[in-house]
Amino acid sequence: xxxxxxxxxxxxxxxxxxxxxxxxxxxxxxxxxxxxxxxxxxxxxxxxxxxxxxxxxxxxxxxxxxxxxxxxxxxxxxxxxxxxxxxxxxxxxxxxxxxxxxxxxxxxxxxxxxxxxxxxxxxxxxxxxxxxxxxxxxxxxxxxxxxxxxxxxxxxxxxxxxxxxxxxxxxxxxxxxxxxxxxxxxxxxxxxxxxxxxxxxxxxxxxxxxxxxxxxxxxxxxxxxxxxxxxxxxxxxxxxxxxxxxxxxxxxxxxxxxxxxxxxxxxxxxxxxxxxxxxxxxxxxxxxxxxxxxxxxxxxxxxxxxxxxxxxxxxxxxxxxxxxxxxxxxxxxxxxxxxxxxx
Numbered sequence: 001x002x003x004x005x006x007x008x009x010x011x012x013x014x015x016x017x018x019x020x021x022x023x024x025x026x027x028x029x030x031x032x033x034x035x036x037x038x039x040x041x042x043x044x045x046x047x048x049x050x051x052x053x054x055x056x057x058x059x060x061x062x063x064x065x066x067x068x069x070x071x072x073x074x075x076x077x078x079x080x081x082x083x084x085x086x087x088x089x090x091x092x093x094x095x096x097x098x099x100x101x102x103x104x105x106x107x108x109x110x111x112x113x114x115x116x117x118x119x120x121x122x123x124x125x126x127x128x129x130x131x132x133x134x135x136x137x138x139x140x141x142x143x144x145x146x147x148x149x150x151x152x153x154x155x156x157x158x159x160x161x162x163x164x165x166x167x168x169x170x171x172x173x174x175x176x177x178x179x180x181x182x183x184x185x186x187x188x189x190x191x192x193x194x195x196x197x198x199x200x201x202x203x204x205x206x207x208x209x210x211x212x213x214x215x216x217x218x219x220x221x222x223x224x225x226x227x228x229x230x231x232x233x234x235x236x237x238x239x240x241x242x243x244x245x246x247x248x249x250x251x252x253x254x255x256x257x258x259x260x261x262x263x264x265x266x267x268x269x270x271x272x273x274x275x276x277x278x279x280x281x282x283x284x285x286x287x288x289x290x291x292x293x294x295x296x297x298x299x300x301x302x303x304x305x306x307x308x309x310x311x312x313x314x315x316x317x318x319x320x321x322x323x324x325x326x327x328x329x330x331x332x333x334x335x336x337x338x339x340x341x342x343x
Contacts (some may be wrong), residue, residue, distance in 0.1 A: 003342060010322070027279050031188070031191075031282070032278075035055075035187075036184075038051050038175040039051065039175075039180050039181070043175070048175050048176035048177055048179075048180055049176055050290070050293050051176070051180050052176050052180050052183050052248065053288045054285050054286050054290070055180065055183035055184050055186070055187050055285075056183055056241050056244060056248075056287055057266070057269050057285040058187050058239045058246055058269070058282045058284075058285035058286070059183070059186055059187045059190055059237060059238075059240070059241045059274070059286065060078065060237070060241045060266045060269075061237045061266055061267075061268075061269040061270040061281030061282075061284060061285050062187065062190045062191060062194060062237060062278075062281045062282070063078075063137060063190060063233065063234045063235075063236070063237025063241070064078055064234055064238065064266050064270050064281070065194075065270045065275055065278070065280065065281045066194055066206070066230050066233055066234055067153065067227075067230045067231050067233075067234040068234075068267065068270060068275060069270060069275030069276055069277075069280070070123070070198065070203070070206050070207065070210060070230070070275075070276070071182045071206045071209055071210055071226075071230040072209065072210035072211075073123075073130060073184055073221065073227060073230070073231070074131045074267070075130075075134040075231075075234075075263075076131050076132075076134050076135045076138070076260075076263050076264065076267060077118075077134030077135055077136075077137045077138030077263055078134075078138075078234070078235075078238050078262075078263045078266050078267075079119075079132075079138050079141075079142075079257070079258050079259060079260060079261075079262035079263040079266075080114070080137060080138045080141045080177075080258065080263075081111040081114070081115065081234070081235040081236075081238040081239045081242065082124065082238050082241060082242035082245070082257055082258070082266075083142075083145065083241065083242060083252075083254070083257040083258035084107060084110055084111045084235075084239050084242065084243065085104065085107035085108065085111060085238065085239030085240060085242030085243040085244075085246070085254045085256040086107075086242035086245055086246040086256075087145070087151055087157075087241060087246075087252060087257070088103055088106055088107030088110055088239070088243065089104055089106075089107055089243040089246050089247060090103075090105035090157050090159055090246050090252045091150075091151055091157070092106060093159060094157060094159070094160075097254050099167065099168070100102055100168060100169040100243070100247050100271065101167070101169065103242065103243060104240055104243035107239045107240070108235075108236040108237075108239045108240050108243075109236075110239070111235040111236055111238070111239035112232045112235055112236050114235065115231045115232050115234070115235035116125065116228065116232065117230075118134075118137055118231075119227070119228045121133070122134060122137065123227050123228070123231075125222060126213075133138055134263075135260065135263070137311075138258070138260060138263055139260065141258060142219065142254050142259065142260075144260045145254045145258055150330075152252075152253065152255065154254065155253065156251060156252055156253025156254070156256070157251070157252055157253070158250060158251050159246065159250040159251065160250075161245065166178075168289045169182075169244075169247045170247065170250075174254050179248055182244070183244060186240060186241070186244065187282070190237050191278065193233070194278055195278060197233070198278065199287060200227060202226065205221050205226045206226060206230055208221055208228060209221065209223055209226060221297045225248055238266070242257055243319065245257070265288070268284070269281055269284040269285040269288050270284055270287060271284065271318075271320055271325060272284035272287060272288055272314070272325055272326060273285070273325050273326050273327060274289070274324045274325030274326060274327030274328055275301065275324075275325065276324055276327075277324070277325075277327040279327065280324075280325050280326070280327045283325075283326050283327065284325060284326065286337065287326065290324050291314065
């Protein structure tokens with residue numbers, strides 16, 4: 001019982017009302033500089049495409065991290081919400097001429113509604129049973145969309161090409177910098193929202209739930225409600241990424257937006273970077289996508305499995321020697337220097 005109250009109480013004492021320290025601000029500055037200059041430093045269309053995918057993966061991993069990292073609920077079914085966002089914007093545009101930005105918002109709203117339906121049964125489970133249940137829900141959705149003719153079934157749906165327009169979220173130029181800066185902007189908004197949540201009462205409750213659900217409930221924290229809040233934010237964020245992806249590739253089918261591999265990639269990106277850090281998913285997505293595409297470029301001719309082996313081995317090494325991911329690894333190398341400075 002003391003564990004949850006101490007987590008919530010101590011963090012509230014330290015964080016609430018305290019202005020941001022300098023060490024909390026420099027990651028934001030680094031993000032603005034690195035992501036702002038990326039299309040300038042890497043000007044090839046192929047590199048721009050990788051940069052867009054990094055932003056979208058980081059966006060999904062950021063949404064997942066509030067549930068899986070800060071609340072401790074490891075979901076392996078987030079491809080469901082990615083697919084909901086992608087299909088909503090596509091079907092909305094094809095069937096009723098819905099503007100893609102409105103379709104993106106509608107997709108996020110539908111994903112929240114779906115998350116509330118899904119959350120009722122799956123949050124009754126704990127640990128690996130919860131993770132297995134999320135996989136089952138995602139696979140059920142995959143089979144439904146695979147046979148649902150209204151949404152194109154296995155053949156998928158194509159979004160018609162229109163004139164370049166920010167309103168229509170379509171740009172036909174050889175370079176992808178327009179898509180990149182929009183994706184980076186969405187990622188920035190998700191990071192700001194995550195930071196605000198973590199510094200609020202909700203953030204402290206989520207930390208208490210992650211440490212010990214029974215203790216959190218015993219001190220009056222409505223555990224089910226706050227787990228649902230985390231899932232809703234997570235679902236909306238991933239759905240927005242799915243809607244953007246659909247507009248980026250102008251095509252959706254169950255394999256491209258609902259496959260289990262998408263859920264695994266989201267989870268790996270967050271775990272690789274560090275699930276107990278807000279910046280972990282961003283770093284994990286950048287490393288994962290860069291490594292994946294490099295391995296695919298150099299090892300693709302010898303078989304697709306080799307690139308999976310390459311980054312799979314990296315993830316296993318990180319998980320074995322530093323459970324807090326790349327962020328934890330960096331902090332481990334920083335500690336001796338800080339200790340010498342204090343002496």
